[in-house]
Amino acid sequence: xxxxxxxxxxxxxxxxxxxxxxxxxxxxxxxxxxxxxxxxxxxxxxxxxxxxxxxxxxxxxxxxxxxxxxxxxxxxxxxxxxxxxxxxxxxxxxxxxxxxxxxxxxxxxxxxxxxxxxxxxxxxxxxxxxxxxxxxxxxxxxxxxxxxxxxxxxxxxxxxxxxxxxxxxxxxxxxxxxxxxxxxxxxxxxxxxxxxxxxxxxxxxxxxxxxxxxxxxxxxxxxxxxxxxxxxxxxxxxxxxxxxxxxxxxxxxxxxxxx
Amino acid sequence: xxxxxxxxxxxxxxxxxxxxxxxxxxxxxxxxxxxxxxxxxxxxxxxxxxxxxxxxxxxxxxxxxxxxxxxxxxxxxxxxxxxxxxxxxxxxxxxxxxxxxxxxxxxxxxxxxxxxxxxxxxxxxxxxxxxxxxxxxxxxxxxxxxxxxxxxxxxxxxxxxxxxxxxxxxxxxxxxxxxxxxxxxxxxxxxxxxxxxxxxxxxxxxxxxxxxxxxxxxxxxxxxxxxxxxxxxxxxxxxxxxxxxxxxxxxxxxxxxxxxxxxxxxxxxxxxxxxxxxxxxxxxxxxxxxxxxxxxxxxxxxxxxxxxxxxxxxxxxxxxxxxxxxxxxxxxxxxxxxxxxxxxxxxxxxxxxxxxxxxxxxx
Ligand SMILES: Cc1ncc(C[n+]2csc(CCOP(=O)(O)OP(=O)(O)O)c2C)c(N)n1
Ligand code: SF4
Numbered sequence: 001x002x003x004x005x006x007x008x009x010x011x012x013x014x015x016x017x018x019x020x021x022x023x024x025x026x027x028x029x030x031x032x033x034x035x036x037x038x039x040x041x042x043x044x045x046x047x048x049x050x051x052x053x054x055x056x057x058x059x060x061x062x063x064x065x066x067x068x069x070x071x072x073x074x075x076x077x078x079x080x081x082x083x084x085x086x087x088x089x090x091x092x093x094x095x096x097x098x099x100x101x102x103x104x105x106x107x108x109x110x111x112x113x114x115x116x117x118x119x120x121x122x123x124x125x126x127x128x129x130x131x132x133x134x135x136x137x138x139x140x141x142x143x144x145x146x147x148x149x150x151x152x153x154x155x156x157x158x159x160x161x162x163x164x165x166x167x168x169x170x171x172x173x174x175x176x177x178x179x180x181x182x183x184x185x186x187x188x189x190x191x192x193x194x195x196x197x198x199x200x201x202x203x204x205x206x207x208x209x210x211x212x213x214x215x216x217x218x219x220x221x222x223x224x225x226x227x228x229x230x231x232x233x234x235x236x237x238x239x240x241x242x243x244x245x246x247x248x249x250x251x252x253x254x255x256x257x258x259x
Numbered sequence: 260x261x262x263x264x265x266x267x268x269x270x271x272x273x274x275x276x277x278x279x280x281x282x283x284x285x286x287x288x289x290x291x292x293x294x295x296x297x298x299x300x301x302x303x304x305x306x307x308x309x310x311x312x313x314x315x316x317x318x319x320x321x322x323x324x325x326x327x328x329x330x331x332x333x334x335x336x337x338x339x340x341x342x343x344x345x346x347x348x349x350x351x352x353x354x355x356x357x358x359x360x361x362x363x364x365x366x367x368x369x370x371x372x373x374x375x376x377x378x379x380x381x382x383x384x385x386x387x388x389x390x391x392x393x394x395x396x397x398x399x400x401x402x403x404x405x406x407x408x409x410x411x412x413x414x415x416x417x418x419x420x421x422x423x424x425x426x427x428x429x430x431x432x433x434x435x436x437x438x439x440x441x442x443x444x445x446x447x448x449x450x451x452x453x454x455x456x457x458x459x460x461x462x463x464x465x466x467x468x469x470x471x472x473x474x475x476x477x478x479x480x481x482x483x484x485x486x487x488x489x490x491x492x493x494x495x496x497x498x499x500x501x502x503x504x505x506x507x508x509x510x511x512x513x514x515x516x517x518x519x520x521x522x523x524x525x526x527x528x529x530x531x532x533x534x535x536x537x538x539x540x541x542x543x544x545x546x547x548x549x550x551x552x553x554x555x556x557x558x559x560x561x562x563x564x565x566x567x568x569x570x571x572x573x574x575x576x577x578x579x580x581x582x583x584x585x586x587x588x589x590x591x592x593x594x595x596x597x598x599x600x601x602x603x604x605x606x607x608x609x610x611x612x613x614x615x616x617x618x619x620x621x622x
Contacts, residue, residue: 015463045459050324051467060465066455068327069467071350074320077312081324081332082455084308085282089328089457107320110313 011035013044015064024217024224026181027056027123033191034094034121035063037198047090048082050075052104054096055129073104076111079118090201092119097138098128101161105137108163115172115206119197122163122209124178125216126235133219137161140238145219160238164211168244174205176245177254180213182231186241196250205247213239262437267427270402270438271335271361272297274409279444280359281330282308284321288337289373290429291363295335315340319347319360326356327466329454331413331447335361337429338379339370348422349388352483353468357416360394361409361425363432366591374591375429375514380568383424384542392483394422395490396541398512402436408539410441419490426541428564430514430593487543496539497548501527505534507603508552510573511562512538514593519562522599533603541569546576553580558606562599563587 010016013035021027038044044065051059053072060067070078075093083091100108100122111118127145128134134147138160142151164178175197179190190212197208213235215227222230246254265273272294275283283298295311302309308325312318318334325332336344341362351358362383366376384396395415399405405427412423450456455464470476501523502508511519516537526533536552538545553559559581561570570585577583586602588594 046457048328048455048457057469060467064458064463066458066464067467068324068354068455068465069469070323071320071346074316074323074347077317077320078324078327080310080317081282081284081321081326082328083324084310084321085325085328085330085332086456089455106313107317110317 011039013038013047013064015062017061019062020058021055022218024215024227025055026212026214029181029187030121030123030190030212030214031059031062033187033194034092036191037195038065040195041198041202043090043198043202046088047092048086050079050082050091050093052093052095052099053130054099056094056096056123057130059094073099073102074107075099075104076107076116076118076120080111080114080116083116083118087117090119090198092121092198094121095123096129097122097124097126097136101137101163109166109170112167112170112173112207112209115174117201117204117206119201120209121194122211123214124163124211124239125214127216127219129216129219133216138163140234162239164209164244167207167209173207173209173245174200174247175208175250177243178211178213178239178241180231180236180241182213182215182228196254200247200250203249205249262439264435265402265438265440266293266433266435267402267405268293268363268432269297270406270440271409271425271427271432273301273440274406275333275359275361275413276301276305277441277443278410278413279331279447280307280333280413281447282325282332283334284310284312284318284325284332285334285336286312286315286318286340288340290365290375290432291335291337291361294361294363294432315343316346319344322358323347323351323356326351326358327354327455329450329456331357331417333359333361335363337363337365338367338376341379341382345382345388348394349390349392350468351422352388352392352394353390353479354466355420355483356466357420358422359409359412359416359425360422361427364426364428366589372591373429375431375564375593376589376591377428377513377515377564378568378589379426380541380563380565383426384544387422387424391480393487393542394424395419395494395543396424396426398426398539398541399431400513400516400537401438402431402434403438405431406438406440415494419486421486421490426513428514429591491543494540495543495545495547497545498537498539500535500537502534502536505532506556507532507558507560507606508534508536508556509560509562509599510536510538510549510569512541512569515562515564515587518594518596519599522596522603525596525600526603531603531607538569544572544576549573549576550580553577556581558582558584560603560606561585562594564593565589
């Protein structure tokens with residue numbers, strides 16, 4: 001007798017749909033981690049996704065949950081509206097760094113400052129992916145992008161914005177951490193953080209945010225493997241992984257971020 | 260329920276509550292602030308949702324969120340805030356969700372001032388955001404009508420799954436008049452079938468305004484245009500005053516119409532056969548009644564508290580059927596009955612003596 005055991009399958013919270021993400025893009029990885037979390041917590045039937053404007057705009061096609069699509073940067077405001085009228089639903093936004101750290105920084109900070117009981121999955125890939133690789137507030141000093149062809153000059157365009165640390169300074173925030181998706185070990189750590197972020201919401205602890213260092217091989221102009229190396233070698237030194245705010249009830253299970 | 264002395268802004272707020280408003284998100288701006296303040300107290304008292312947003316941009320997107328969740332929701336603002344909300348209006352239109360907005364208009368452009376004005380006419384009836392859509396726009400002329408139209412706004416928003424704007428102005432927001440509030444509607448228990456409530460026991464609901472491919476987006480646009488045509492066919496509202504035997508008619512809405520009505524009374528006393536047509540829906544615009552009227556009268560005088568915005572709609576509908584003139588004030592000034600009467604006198608003189616040049620009248 002051969003006995004079979006399923007060790008890996010599609011999370012129920014992911015729709016049967018082919019994504020449009022480029023080869024080597026870690027948006028897909030992040031989707032899977034969120035979907036696994038939704039499955040594990042058994043919250044698919046009460047979860048509402050607020051998709052944002054960026055490469056992940058079609059996230060509502062990939063998650064098998066009720067979903068809407070916010071104007072560029074406004075996802076935290078829309079999520080606020082939903083959560084306030086439907087506090088029993090689990091509400092999360094999925095936003096890129098152009099969306100959250102640039103045009104939507106006001107909505108993001110005020111949602112955090114109100115302690116809005118929502119979860120934000122924040123994808124930091126150091127560029128505007130969808131519009132063709134322009135500079136983002138998160139682009140590294142010296143990073144060449146289509147709108148900083150000579151490299152980001154801090155005198156001209158300032159310095160990288162550290163969202164996870166910034167949010168951690170606000171009392172309304174229950175959970176704010178940074179993880180990376182560049183290799184398997186870090187993906188597992190990212191998964192644990194995403195789960196804690198959703199649990200923070202389920203326990204009504206307040207605002208939770210997971211910043212995920214993510215790849216954009218297409219706009220970085222490198223192969224997928226090199227993109228992962230670039231995250232490790234260039235991004236992590238600027239964006240240290242770690243836990244910047246963990247509310248007391250979650251602390252025993254937080255992992256201090258890993259390296 | 261009996262009449263009580265009510266301030267316009269408070270009446271608008273309380274009418275929304277009684278019409279079943281479940282959530283309010285707003286940002287302070289004069290001359291609508293009492294509306295937000297009334298909501299702040301009453302919505303919390305009634306265990307409903309009130310939140311002061313960090314900006315009008317955030318407020319309209321919170322409204323959008325509460326709307327996709329299937330609740331009766333509204334915001335209120337005044338002209339500069341309405342400008343900021345336009346991106347949200349467009350998304351709301353593109354995703355067919357019901358929303359009520361109250362605009363207590365003030366003088367512009369720029370920071371302008373806080374005096375009453377009707378200078379948002381164009382931006383709310385025609386250019387409320389990018390893309391092809393029109394909100395339904397309701398223009399009250401009294402505190403009582405502000406109440407009635409606010410209740411109607413919630414019903415129209417739900418019926419057509421559309422954005423409805425109640426276009427009041429600073430005068431209506433600030434004045435006190437005796438008016439009767441409607442009874443409190445019972446709380447709605449169930450959210451609509453299309454709402455985002457969690458995909459329990461049904462396929463997921465998705466609400467988006469993104470349609471890649473010209474065919475898909477054109478299909479959405481056709482559907483929106485069909486809906487707008489339906490609204491034009493069923494929801495035109497207007498009021499006529501002393502139209503019997505009139506050969507000249509004033510056309511005005513809101514506060515300007517109140518002043519015009521007084522002018523009509525005076526002119527009638529003087530023997531001038533003048534009437535008043537008052538659009539209540541600014542969109543859909545009362546085209547048919549205006550066209551019919553133009554066949555009966557010689558002259559139309561549009562009176563507005565702006566530089567002549569509705570004037571162009573009247574002109575377009577009337578064409579060559581009658582002469583169309585405009586008089587109005589800008590900058591937050593309200594025309595006086597006297598000013599309007601002088602213009603009407605001028606028009607009658609002009610017909611008697613073609614060399615007479617009517618002062619203050621734009622053709
Ligand atoms: C109001 C507005 N401004 C600009 C755009 C164009 N736009 C679309 S996506 C995008 C940037 C998205 O970048 P990011 O949030 O980093 O997400 P990514 O594509 O990298 O995943 C921009 C500027 C828009 N859709 N709306
Ligand atoms: S452009 Fe970049 S962020 Fe967008 S899908 Fe491709 S790799 Fe991913």
